[in-house]
Amino acid sequence: MLAVRAGDLARLAPLFERHHRALFDYLARMTGNRAAAEDLVQDVFVRILKYRHTFRDDSRFDTWAFRIARNVRADYFQGGQIREIALDEAAEPASGGAGTAEAFELDRQAARVRRALSLLREDQRELIVLARYRGMKYEAIADLLGVEVGTVKVRMHRAIVHLREIFLGLSENEPCSVKQPEKRLLMV
Amino acid sequence: MQCEAAREALIDGLNGSPDDRAEVERHLAECAACRAEAASLTHLWDTIGTLGPEGPDAAATARMRDRLEAMLAANDGSQRSRRIFYGLQAMAAAVLLALGLALGMGIARYTATPAPPASEINVMRQELQDLRHMITLSLMQQQSATDRLKGVSWSGQIDAPRNDIVQALLDALANDPNVNVRLASVDALERFADREVVRRAAVDAVQTQMSPLVQIALIDFIVKTGERESLDVLKRIADDPQVHEAVRARATWGVQMLG
Numbered sequence: 552m553l554a555v556r557a558g559d560l561a562r563l564a565p566l567f568e569r570h571h572r573a574l575f576d577y578l579a580r581m582t583g584n585r586a587a588a589e590d591l592v593q594d595v596f597v598r599i600l601k602y603r604h605t606f607r608d609d610s611r612f613d614t615w616a617f618r619i620a621r622n623v624r625a626d627y628f629q630g631g632q633i634r635e636i637a638l639d640e641a642a643e644p645a646s647g648g649a650g651t652a653e654a655f656e657l658d659r660q661a662a663r664v665r666r667a668l669s670l671l672r673e674d675q676r677e678l679i680v681l682a683r684y685r686g687m688k689y690e691a692i693a694d695l696l697g698v699e700v701g702t703v704k705v706r707m708h709r710a711i712v713h714l715r716e717i718f719l720g721l722s723e724n725e726p727c728s729v730k731q732p733e734k735r736l737l738m739v
Numbered sequence: 740m741q742c743e744a745a746r747e748a749l750i751d752g753l754n755g756s757p758d759d760r761a762e763v764e765r766h767l768a769e770c771a772a773c774r775a776e777a778a779s780l781t782h783l784w785d786t787i788g789t790l791g792p793e794g795p796d797a798a799a800t801a802r803m804r805d806r807l808e809a810m811l812a813a814n815d816g817s818q819r820s821r822r823i824f825y826g827l828q829a830m831a832a833a834v835l836l837a838l839g840l841a842l843g844m845g846i847a848r849y850t851a852t853p854a855p856p857a858s859e860i861n862v863m864r865q866e867l868q869d870l871r872h873m874i875t876l877s878l879m880q881q882q883s884a885t886d887r888l889k890g891v892s893w894s895g896q897i898d899a900p901r902n903d904i905v906q907a908l909l910d911a912l913a914n915d916p917n918v919n920v921r922l923a924s925v926d927a928l929e930r931f932a933d934r935e936v937v938r939r940a941a942v943d944a945v946q947t948q949m950s951p952l953v954q955i956a957l958i959d960f961i962v963k964t965g966e967r968e969s970l971d972v973l974k975r976i977a978d979d980p981q982v983h984e985a986v987r988a989r990a991t992w993g994v995q996m997l998g
Contacts, residue, residue, distance in 0.1 A: 589803060
């Protein structure tokens with residue numbers, strides 16, 4: 552990134568190759584919309600280029616890029632007046648579509664937890680996405696969010712408890728979009 | 740260890756080992772309720788983990804890569820245009836100097852050649868300008884944000900943009916749903932900062948924009964143009980607790996610069 556900052560813009564391409572999947576994953580999970588995530592990843596790299604001079608020598612590129620991604624995501628929800636996230640019908644079944652009874656149960660549980668996550672408050676969902684899917688430790692999350700590690704722990708505690716309440720509250724018999732995925736818009 | 744502390748440690752443990760792992764395990768061995776809690780949390784955490792990665796498919800990756808390359812090419816193009824412009828300036832200066840020397844030495848009569856018809860060159864120039872206008876306006880009306888971004892970038896390549904280009908940039912600043920297009924419009928409008936309508940539009944937009952990035956870019960624009968009449972607006976923004984913290988800080992800076 553230091554080379555990009557110095558004006559060697561071609562060096563942005565390897566950074567894209569290395570980081571676009573993680574950024575896409577984060578943005579897709581936060582918006583519930585893969586098409587939007589694709590546009591937002593593009594926005595992230597536009598801003599990286601535009602604000603490259605603000606990258607500091609002691610910064611980590613991935614943390615810096617995720618900060619930009621968080622702003623892009625905030626603008627997406629704010630600017631577009633979108634207050635709901637979609638359950639993406641293109642989501643892969645957790646079992647990989649094996650077709651057995653065990654696989655069906657796995658898919659059903661996964662659909663439930665997917666729905667529970669979509670019903671979770673955005674800031675709480677973000678914590679779980681960062682910790683569970685991005686594998687970030689509390690220290691890294693605290694650095695990204697600009698808060699103390701203790702604050703992250705407290706928020707994570709609330710997020711998990713809240714998620715479990717929602718997960719357990721979802722009726723076992725509710726449609727869980729395992730066999731016939733249905734595009735649903737849910738209030739966050 | 741009490742149940743409450745053990746349950747807190749269990750959640751910490753989901754994101755790595757808790758500091759007091761041995762104590763937690765001792766407690767779990769003795770407390771059935773906490774063992775059930777641990778099983779429930781682990782089940783939830785594992786189920787979350789079964790949702791596969793949301794990575795882009797090959798087509799999406801290809802599209803993103805294409806857009807990045809287009810963006811880099813556009814950026815490189817504008818940098819190259821600047822280099823060519825400065826190069827041409829230097830060449831023009833050198834040619835003028837040589838011509839002056841030649842005239843001074845009285846040898847112009849040997850080098851003089853008939854000039855091409857000026858009217859023909861002017862017509863070609865005009866046609867090229869019209870074409871650039873048309874492309875710019877057309878790109879700025881596209882559905883794709885990437886195309887609109889290109890349109891804004893193209894506007895910088897027009898020598899004497901007509902009012903409809905300036906108006907299209909002002910419309911993009913006020914109404915484009917994509918924040919990057921709005922940001923690029925702020926940059927593109929800088930060359931028209933001598934026009935009152937542009938300066939007024941910037942002051943209006945800084946009050947209505949939702950994106951902190953665009954607001955900050957507009958404050959920079961206003962400060963650069965020295966629009967002292969916007970002081971009250973910047974003060975209001977600086978004092979408004981509803982406004983994003985970074986925008987307020989930039990507005991405070993703007994007030995200091997203009998004050």
